[in-house]
Amino acid sequence: MVAAHLREDSASHLILGNHDWFLREFLLDRLAADDLRRWIDQYGATGALLSYGIADPAADWTATRRRILGGWPGHRDVLCAARHVLVEEPFCFVHAGLRPQVPLAMQSAEDLMWIKAEFLDYRGAFEHRVVHGHTPTASGLPEVYPNRIALDTHAFKSGHLTAAVFEEGRLSHFLRTAVSADGTVTVEPLAAPA
Structure with missing residues (x-):
């Protein structure tokens, strides 16, 4: 819903937060192992990934990333366009x-x-x-x-x-x-x- 609104209204902007940063870096395959662990343990990875229908992401992180990018191709772009x-x-x-x-x-x-x-x-x-x-x-x-x-x-x-x-x-x-x-x-x- 947010991604659709941002596409439709060029005057709208997403402000990048710490939780968004983790998801963006994950989708760009730039999360270091310690950051991935912090995301999982403290910053909402489970809830974020459940919203994509992924209950067990740790089984295969690469497949998890591909699944999100394949099913929601614009989400990475929205996060990359977000402002601080x-x-x-x-x-x-x-x-x-x-x-x-x-x-x-x-x-x-x-x-x-x-x-x-x-x-x-x-x-x-x-x-x-x-x-x-x-x-x-x-x-x-x-x-x-x-x-x-x-x-x-x-x-x-x-x-x-x-x-x-x-x-x-x-x-x-x-x-x-x-x-x-x-x-x-x-x-x-x-x-x-x-």
Whole structure:
């Protein structure tokens, strides 16, 4: 669904996150053995591969890669076209965050996908207000701070995926999804703080 939308709407962009990085590197056959083990043990390989209908990938990693590339040929291209950062004034969209006091042009891809405490604890201003996920909010709801907007509502545990809606250069509201026991997805609007 995401790949189809990205093909249909050239104004849409995928921001590359740490989990996406593992899948992209796997599909490009560039995951080192230790990274493959980290992906399996800590970063969602089982769930990602189950979404492709693959229950036992370790039996043959090469066959697993071929199966995904054969059945979903555009997925590798979507991941390769993903960005680490997108600026839409006055906002900057990244997966994890920014290293404080480092110009946006000098940020490392690793920080953009992985940074946590140093970014989250920083109270100063960035070049743009940062919109990010990666670290679940304490409230389980989107959280708005003077220098950033945190969207990670722990979807894989809570079942609530959250999005922010921006209109005319400002945060308008949030949308939060929920999946019922029968698989029905509902979307509810959440007000943004004034």
